[in-house]
Amino acid sequence: MSVDELAQNVPTRSRGFRILLLTVLLAVAWLLWSGLFKPLLLGLGVLSCGLTLYVLQRMGYFSNETFAFRYNHRLFGFWAWLGKEIVLSSLEVSRAVLSPRLNIDPRTVRLDVSDLDPVDQAVLGNSVTLTPGTLTLDVHQGSMVVHALTPEGAAALQAGEMQRRVGELNN
């Protein structure tokens, strides 16, 4: 599907809301970061926000398939769970790294992620990479190739808990 087609299948109202939401976010971010209220800096802020919105618009960012600012409060619960996973798997990888015999047995597995939409697939791919011991190599047409440092890591991904949690972010 081309960028233009992606942009067309969104009702004008939710499109306007998304653009407004992003404008507010960008403006607040600019003001908080600079903390200065001189006309020159405010003008530059307006200019950069405008430019960002124009580029995003051209990318077809406000379509259903790619708009990322759509998760609700459940995202924080997911982050807490992901934080726990990061700590646990970091300890696993550290133990493997420091063991004298370098205790690793890499696995490359394919996951079926076709039940997730593109933004969720990106979130899942990034979460997998963020967790030490597992690394996303490729995401293509609903199928994801993951490299894991140990068979246990690969099996845990194939059990699908992370995929289920990402899928639930949208309900």
Next chain:
Amino acid sequence: MNMALDVLSWLLLTSGGLAVLIGGIGALRMPDLYSRMHAASVTDSLGAILVIAGIMLQAGLTLASFKLGAILLFLLLTSPTSSYALASAALLAGNKPMDPIDPEPEASQPSDAASTSAEGGRT
């Protein structure tokens, strides 16, 4: 109270430094690119979280803390993205992982993790 915060912050900073060190050692010891990236991601994820959390405790409830939190968020969003770009580029350039990749599934395959990935790649 201040003492307790300081101690906690030192603990976080020290263990963060340790995570970065382990990531470095791992990147040296691992046999191939992909497993090296696993080790490096200990530095990226746990190291960054612990170190920035430690600095945030030193900064207290200030705008600086908020900015540090935002930096951490951006790091956690962008570092896996660049890791993916690196891994995907390596794969496209023909750097094969030690364990062969399962072929594109025609029908759904049985989900026995270890055996299918070891057998399936040789076809």
